[in-house]
Amino acid sequence: MSRQANRGTESKKMSSELFTLTYGALVTQLCKDYENDEDVNKQLDKMGYNIGVRLIEDFLARSNVGRCHDFRETADVIAKVAFKMYLGITPSITNWSPAGDEFSLILENNPLVDFVELPDNHSSLIYSNLLCGVLRGALEMMAVEAKFVQDTLKGDGVTEIRMRFIRRIEDNLPAGEE
Amino acid sequence: MADAALFEFLHTEMVAELWAHDPDPSPGGQKMSLSVLEGMGFRVGQALGERLPRETLAFREELDVLKFLCKDLWVAVFQKQIDSLRTNHQGTYVLQDNSFPLLVRMASGLQYLEEAPKFLAFTCGLLRGTLSTLGIKSLVTASVAALPACKFQVVIQKA
Numbered sequence: 001m002s003r004q005a006n007r008g009t010e011s012k013k014m015s016s017e018l019f020t021l022t023y024g025a026l027v028t029q030l031c032k033d034y035e036n037d038e039d040v041n042k043q044l045d046k047m048g049y050n051i052g053v054r055l056i057e058d059f060l061a062r063s064n065v066g067r068c069h070d071f072r073e074t075a076d077v078i079a080k081v082a083f084k085m086y087l088g089i090t091p092s093i094t095n096w097s098p099a100g101d102e103f104s105l106i107l108e109n110n111p112l113v114d115f116v117e118l119p120d121n122h123s124s125l126i127y128s129n130l131l132c133g134v135l136r137g138a139l140e141m142m143a144v145e146a147k148f149v150q151d152t153l154k155g156d157g158v159t160e161i162r163m164r165f166i167r168r169i170e171d172n173l174p175a176g177e178e
Numbered sequence: 179m180a181d182a183a184l185f186e187f188l189h190t191e192m193v194a195e196l197w198a199h200d201p202d203p204s205p206g207g208q209k210m211s212l213s214v215l216e217g218m219g220f221r222v223g224q225a226l227g228e229r230l231p232r233e234t235l236a237f238r239e240e241l242d243v244l245k246f247l248c249k250d251l252w253v254a255v256f257q258k259q260i261d262s263l264r265t266n267h268q269g270t271y272v273l274q275d276n277s278f279p280l281l282v283r284m285a286s287g288l289q290y291l292e293e294a295p296k297f298l299a300f301t302c303g304l305l306r307g308t309l310s311t312l313g314i315k316s317l318v319t320a321s322v323a324a325l326p327a328c329k330f331q332v333v334i335q336k337a
Contacts, residue, residue, distance in 0.1 A: 014226050014254035019180035019188065021225045025218040026192055047195055051187045058183055086181045111180060130188075 016088075020114050027127060037124035044129035051130070052137020059085065059138065071165045072096075074139070075103050078163075082138070087111050091161075107159040110152060118153050127153050132161065142168045182257055189280060192218070193296045215299035216306075223307020226251070230311075240334065243312050244271050251308055255301075256280075269334035273305075274327070281326035294322040298330075305330060 030040045059065075063081050068074045079091045083105075091105040112128045126132075132146040143166040150160035196211050237243045248260035252275075262274045280297045284290050298320035306318045315335040322328045 010230060011250050011254040013229065014251065015182065016180060017226065017229060018222070018255055019184045021222045022185060022188055022192075022218070025221050026188070028221075029196075029214065029218055043195070047191045050194070051191050054190075055183075055187055058187075086184055088180065 017114070020112055023112055023130065024116060027125075031122065031125070037122055037126075041124070041126045041129045044126070045133040045136075048130035048133020048135075049137035050133075052134040053140050054137075055086075055134060056138040056140065071100060071103075074142075075105075075163070078135070079105060095162075101165040103163055104149070105161040105163065107161070110159045113153050113159075116153065123154075126151070128159070135161070135163065140169070142166070185255070186279065189297075189300060190283075192300070197296060212295060212299045215296070216303035219300035219303025219305075220307035220310070221303075222300075223304040223309075224311050225307075226254075226304075227308040227311025237312070240269075240314070241265065243309065243314060244273075244332065246312075247305060247308060248273055251305075255304070269336070271332040271334075273330040273332065275330075276327045278326050278328045281322070281328060284325055288324060290325060291322060294325060294328070295320070298322070298328060302330065305332060 027040070027044070030043055031037075034040050034043060059082055063085060065077050065081055068077060075093050079093050084090050089107060089109060089111060091107045093103055094106055095104040096102070110128060112131070116127065118125060118127060126148055128148065128151070132148065135146040136144055145162075145164040145166060147162055148159065149162045150156035150158055152159050193215065196214055237246065244263060244265070248263050252258060252260050256275075256279045258275075258277075258279070260273045261276045263271060264274070265271045278298075280301065281294060284293070284297070302318040302320050306316055309316045309318075309332070317333045317335060318330060320328055320330045
């Protein structure tokens, strides 16, 4: 088998694991830097938020998604376009609240946790909390809450993120755009 | 499969976080943060190397390993190859990237030159880590003359 034929697959394989491995190294480092899991969770959320506010621009530039008219549309775009584009998975959307302001994203497989096991002394760690921050940051134009309610790392069958719409932030519209 | 942009976003945020967290602005403190980033890159590089199939690891010579880094590793991480590889054939290699993706967004020329090392530390570790899994001990440093071009210097350590 020629080396040329192998080349592409090696790069692809390394590429697909790069983010997961880097994320793992980050969480490990944060666990060393901060004394307790709660602080690590907060830091992951904050970093995720900072990433989210930049990611949304990348997303809007690369996808042809227009303005979402309601939270349901937002949910669809998040699950079917954004997650697919960035993580290669399509979570399902379930458990809408009667008021239509809360829903769950169900991830059968969470790519961030490949090869990861939580040690016993980190039972409060929300390993993938960066994701919640990214969602909040990307949806900066409206205030949302995102949190993990199920986590395969903690023994649950699936990973579930609960998203809650709080309010739309109107003052971000540029002047004259009323 | 995670999109390449995610790594870049994460890396930028990691640099910002590790810098903000370190309250010691002295050169000693700076060095600490750089070595933390380098250490993280090292672990990732090791892990990447460990996942390669056996056939890949059967390099005939040291230069083949470096070429692998310049092509396959660089494409995997940065979606491009290293622009030039030079060596003195005595264990020192210089990898030049004229448009290093982690610097490209920052600026061109001499602005932010001081900040550049923070954005190179992780990658230095990545190179060192991958080399380590491939059985090669090395010291990797980076230098920037003008953004976004940079050079990575790999010095092979003899046992």
